[in-house]
Amino acid sequence: MIKNILLFTCLLCVFSTVVAQDSIPEPVPIEVLLKKNNRHTFSISPDGKYFAQVVEDDFTSDLIIVDIDGYKLYKEISMGPKSIDDIVWLSSKRIMYESSGEILAIDIDGNNSIKLVNRLADKLTKDSYKQHKNYRYNTVVSLLPEEENEILIETYDYNIYASLKKVNIFTGEKITIIEGKKHKVNKWIVDAYGNPRFALKFEDKQITQFEYNSEQNELFPFSVFVDGTEFSLTIDGESYLNQSVLFEGFGYDPNIVYLTSNHGSDKRQLISYNLKDKKVENILVEDAICDVKDPHGRDIDFIFDYSKGELAGIKYEGLTPQYKWFSSLYGEIAAKLNTAYNGYLNDIIDADAKNERFLIHQWSDNNAGNIGIYDISDNSYAVMFHFNDELNKYKLSKTKSIVINTRDDKKIACYLNLPLQDTSSEKPIPLVVIPHGGPWSRDYWEFDDFSQYFASRGYATLRVNFRGSTGFGKSHLLAGVSSIDKIMINDIVDATREVIEKYAIDQKNVFLFGHSYGGYATYMSLLKYPDVFAAGVAVSAPTDIKDWMKFQKKEKNYFSYEFWDKALGYNNSKYLDEISPINYTKDFEKPLLIFHGKYDKIIPIEQAREMAKLLKENKKNVKLEVMQYEGHTIYDSNGLGYILNTSNKFFEKH
The missing domain is CATH 3.40.50.1820 (Alpha/Beta hydrolase fold, catalytic domain)
Known part of the structure; x- marks a missing residue:
């Protein structure tokens, strides 16, 4: 059934890349307006030939693979009752996915399915009263670009302490890098190369961020200096409303982190901060009306050019969604799409390894939107699917x-x-x-x-x-x-x-x-x-x-x-x-x-x-x-x- 629907949708998309809204005068039926989206986790293969998405209902999950060149369904892989939380391309023919704390891999033709990491501890207790101690929840942290056959995972024990482990995707061998129980850490933050750099501890009254020293295998309280003033990144209920500095993430320079700060400014700015020199490098984004980051709401979207290993752009919420491009290529793609599809926003959410095809989320304030592929070779845009075809028939x-x-x-x-x-x-x-x-x-x-x-x-x-x-x-x-x-x-x-x-x-x-x-x-x-x-x-x-x-x-x-x-x-x-x-x-x-x-x-x-x-x-x-x-x-x-x-x-x- 899903296959037939997808093929029909693809045929429609050949003739109409973006659904135009008709003027249907009656009110939008509530069941159409509130129709739940059952598609998520969209991605494009490294060679740019395949589009992947997850389709779920209350009882089953399906991994859908589309042949972009042929504009047709390549494979519908039924996962049965198994939920899919995230997918990562291991190669252009093989996908790794997370499911309720397990990590698995499968070829895009549905063959060679294997469980890389299960939900059990490495050492099991046989005490019937302590069986809960045997269970773990795992998630992929990094593909470890410098170690081709290994991935880095974070695994949570029954106390919600987080450990980091390297897993060989062929042998299944696991090597513990950091034991979470020793440090009583609840979350690790790694850089672009998979190196553990920071740790978070969640306590009853506060969240504390520590810097991790790998040589000493020790944690040290993390603070930053902005305009000569030292700021701790510890957050508690009392300070949450007026937290001056917040950590946002790493880029590709291991000495640089991204922070948002409203120290010395009414509006929160995005800044780059040098960990080695302990100083602010640049103000990357600021807005005269809005905070670049709303710490109580939506995050900043960092758009990375993975092929070049650099920050391509930033999306943040101003009065309307705003973009700042650091990559001329990404900025040109956004400009072309905005011109061709006036009235829509075009979010770049993924790209192939050569930056030839880009995965786009196209949407507006009165259209449910679509996911599509932009091809720079001919400036074409092909819709993979519309989120709510029926709703898009109504003028809103x-x-x-x-x-x-x-x-x-x-x-x-x-x-x-x-x-x-x-x-x-x-x-x-x-x-x-x-x-x-x-x-x-x-x-x-x-x-x-x-x-x-x-x-x-x-x-x-x-x-x-x-x-x-x-x-x-x-x-x-x-x-x-x-x-x-x-x-x-x-x-x-x-x-x-x-x-x-x-x-x-x-x-x-x-x-x-x-x-x-x-x-x-x-x-x-x-x-x-x-x-x-x-x-x-x-x-x-x-x-x-x-x-x-x-x-x-x-x-x-x-x-x-x-x-x-x-x-x-x-x-x-x-x-x-x-x-x-x-x-x-x-x-x-x-x-x-x-x-x-x-x-x-x-x-x-x-x-x-x-x-x-x-x-x-x-x-x-x-x-x-x-x-x-x-x-x-x-x-x-x-x-x-x-x-x-x-x-x-x-x-x-x-």
Whole structure:
């Protein structure tokens, strides 16, 4: 079945490399919008002749190999119930893959399957009460470019201590390089050549980074010097919000590491740092509006040219995704693709050994996107598959990046989606404001399911990077400390009012829909600004902050407790009562719809139940729906679809 689907898709791609969107007027069906992607781990062979991907459902996995030259399926290798976590090309005809802690290899024609590393310890105990000590979890760390027949793996024992081992891919012989138990290390960081350089220890209250001295086989606390100031890279809950320097990775120069730092700058910059000389070499990337790296959100994407052994470029999240190219070849490829496919972003995710064919992830804010092959010999682009063909038939809303002014004259970055409707219509548009969770996170310019759902049903949607959001500088972030119920809420309301003023928004039909902190913001916005909002939906939201802090201590979530203690401004019990929506249930004027997962381990279900109970006792318009199979995040697309459809009906009613 998969074979037939793939062949049909390939035939379509010959005639249409990028699916054009048709103007289907009806709303996008929820099952189409939230259709889960079952493809991952995309790669191109060293000789550039084969494309590999993993296709999984709930019960089986398949390794799909496509002949790029013939533009046809080469082999579909069924893995049965075995999951595939990652794949690595050992040669152009053989693939190594990870599966639930095992490391295996197979030829691309499905033959010569072998288990290189199993999940058992090298020495087994026969004590029936200690059988758990026999199990290991393994992952590939490096192909060891200077040792052709060996790979470097990291293996975790039952205490989550990490050891490094060399494995011969032909004989299976394993040699332990570093014993994790001796150093009590939970994670090793190696350089581009597979040499262990740093170690991480995860403790209850902090994460500590050490430098590894291979000659002495010892760990030493790691610190760096920026502008003459020494910084430790130890992270704890209290310091997490204003960590000045963060380690990001190695390049090909063993003396150079990449760091991000906002020391001496409001915005976090990407810098190269010389370990030998203990000094900053260069500022590689900086942005006037955004942090180059959001330590609480998405990572920087380092794009390496493996054929030349150099950094080719950087992708980071600005107001929109941004790229800086150090390689003229990679920059030219990106420019050509951007010109040929205007409106799409083209991420280079892999290349063959000679830099002749490149694997591209092509996407936009209103298209599910595709994976394709760019060939520099003829500047052609061939789509391997589309992520959601059915969705791409619908014309979806474009995302506007806008900046609004707050009441105290600050600039706030927001994302606005307008519904697709007759532009000549003078009918005002209802608005759904979608505060993000965290709150120490941010919204991005991207394909946003919630925004597209409501926009396709006639709403405008607004996502606000209120102060306290990450990614917009130190001052923007720290302004939210001790103000989750004030500045954050005021920024959301100020953005809403400006959008109402500048666009044809129906002032009587402005709603809130939020998850986690976004649900808390829904409560507080309805409570403080009933003149602005007509109704709200709160999903997995905290209601009693004091009780929730007690829960953190009870569960021994020390890092989280110290983080929130700092974020709330080390405030006392009285203050925690003041910022808790549950203490104002008699003051709510507008209708509320509450959803909460029964198995939520982050915000206990009791928070929602007690909130709904008190609102009902005060004769308020509230309904609680408990998602019987969910936790804090709603993973089931059907359950999420139910929440969205029910919320839409709720908004229509009110």
